[in-house]
Amino acid sequence: MPRVLRRAVMAICVLAGAALPAASFEIETGFEALNDPQTKIEGLHRLYVGHEVAPGLSFGQSIYSAASGDAGGAFFWGFEAVKTMPVSPDLSLKLQGFIGGGGGAAQVVGDGLMLRAGVAADYALSPHWGLQAGASWMRIAGANIDGPALGVGVRYSVDPDQVRAGGALSLPLRSVSLGAAQVVARSGAQTRAGQPQPDLSLVGAEASFLLSARNELTFGAAGAAKGGEGYMQVMGGLRHRIPMGPVDLFGEAALGFGGGGEVDTGAGPLVSVAGGVSVPLANWLDLDLAVGGTKALSGDHGGALASVRLTRVFKRAAGQSTTGKPQKWAYSFGVSVQDPNAGFRKAGAPGSGRPIMQESSVDMFLTDRLYLTGNAQTAMGGEVAGYAIGLLGLGYEMPLSPRWSASVEAHLGAAGGGGVNAAGGLIGGLRAELDCALRDNLRLSLGLGTLRALKSGGLAPTVATVGLKIPFETR
Known part of the structure; x- marks a missing residue:
């Protein structure tokens, strides 16, 4: 059995013996700058979502994406564990361990296995929010990356009393969508190889969470089915709704990271804006149509976009379930x-x-x-x-x-x-x-x-x- 497979299977077997109690969730996001980078990957964005599996120990998944340099499209996804050790009522140390894989932007060859060990100081601003600063050691097989990095970040924690209700998680999840989008490349846009950029056909999924009656936090991912084989993007944003009788008009803006498939996204960050209409097909099902635009902040990629989503709605407002059952x-x-x-x-x-x-x-x-x-x-x-x-x-x-x-x-x-x-x-x-x-x-x-x-x-x-x-x- 290959060594990388043994490591991953051993991690899964260890977790199989761990209890999964009703406990807190943690979300951590931040930026890590590589020390003396030897590739076009100069810094990575980190997003970690974990669940407490034992007192002070959370386990979940992280995605690391290129955020500085010229390596848009380098993504690394995998499993991460975080051990929290209190130092004072407001200060704690977090030990982090990650195993995963990926690559992209022609910066990684071979296996793509990524290992990371980190330590961060976490200062609690409130019972839920914290600021983080720390250091890590990263190794990516197939890239000239095997050294230290410095990072800063933000943590958000959700307590078990907030998320449990009658044995089910009580989350502000509004909806889940499956959809497709067409990005019509702007005139003159070129690929990383200097060729005209084809239009992109994307397929993906999105989850939205209620912030208020009319405002949502969105998180989605999509990949290219045509026009950029290997392209993917991960986006987070805000959506505002305006009720107009039986339908909703909405405006949305998102920021994220993307690349691959020779699509020139520069360092990786993307921004998009769109407006559209939600048409209810049933109390629990909407058809969303939108048009807008997208642009890489430091690359040549950009253009007009049109999207269609089929949306399963769980809550149209806080506490208002569309079905009345879990x-x-x-x-x-x-x-x-x-x-x-x-x-x-x-x-x-x-x-x-x-x-x-x-x-x-x-x-x-x-x-x-x-x-x-x-x-x-x-x-x-x-x-x-x-x-x-x-x-x-x-x-x-x-x-x-x-x-x-x-x-x-x-x-x-x-x-x-x-x-x-x-x-x-x-x-x-x-x-x-x-x-x-x-x-x-x-x-x-x-x-x-x-x-x-x-x-x-x-x-x-x-x-x-x-x-x-x-x-x-x-x-």
Whole structure:
């Protein structure tokens, strides 16, 4: 078994023995500047979302994205643990450990495995907010990055009493959307290779959270299905709604990071603005149409955009559920191994190993058994640094016994990067999973399936997965 796979599986097995009590969530975001950078990656943005699995110990996932230099499109995604040690009532030390993978912007070759160990001082401004400053040591296999970094950041903590209600999480989640967008490249825009930038066709998902009756915080991710094989973006923003009879008009602005697929996003930061209309199809379902524009803050990428989203609405205002009953979910994380086919790699691309991916999924149940699923993956091994996958799909869960259940899923999404032949980026797949309940809210999950480029001649690997699945409910 490759060393990177052993490390990831050992981490999952350790977590399988950890209790998952009703405890706090932590969100940390910040910027880390590399000391004496030897690549075009000069600094990374960090976003961590974790759940307390033991007193003072949280576990979750982080995404690191290029934020300074000229390496837009370098993303690293994986698992992170944070240990908090109080020093005084307002000051604590945080020890951080990360394992994941990724790449992009032609700055990482080979496996793409990223390891990070950090320490940060956290000063509490309030029971929920804190400021952070610290240092870390980063190593990225396949890049000339193996040294210290300095960082600053912000923390937000959510207490268990705020998030639990009748056994379900009480979160200000307004809606979840699946959608597509078309970015029409501005006149004269060029790729990193100096060629005219094609229009981008994006597919992705978004979650929005209520800040007030008319204002929302949004977070979404999308990948290119056409026009930029390997391009992806992660965006966060604000949306304001104006009720107009049966429909809502809205305006939104977002800031985030993107790149890959030869799209010139410079250092990586992106900004977008849009306006649109939400048309209710049912009390719990909207069709959102929007037009606007997007621009890389330091690159050539930019243009007009049009989007369409199908939106599952949970709350139209604080405390006003659209269904009156809890929403069933499942969150999964783990690692997978792909057995590549003959046309898996592009002609002349180096490497011949089996790609090892870390992956995360969120399942939203439409009925007790039928669910929508979203899945994101990045490379940790197999000489495909920068290879990333984003999938949306439909699944069906079948109980087999009190401890065992099975499910089948069909996927559609985008892939690219790492010299992998995604034949334009649009892919589909099938997967079967077998779950064993370790306790009420924790399952060991094994999966077997396949992925395939929808254009002939591209990737078509067999995929085996192992991970943990956490069922939960929200109100």
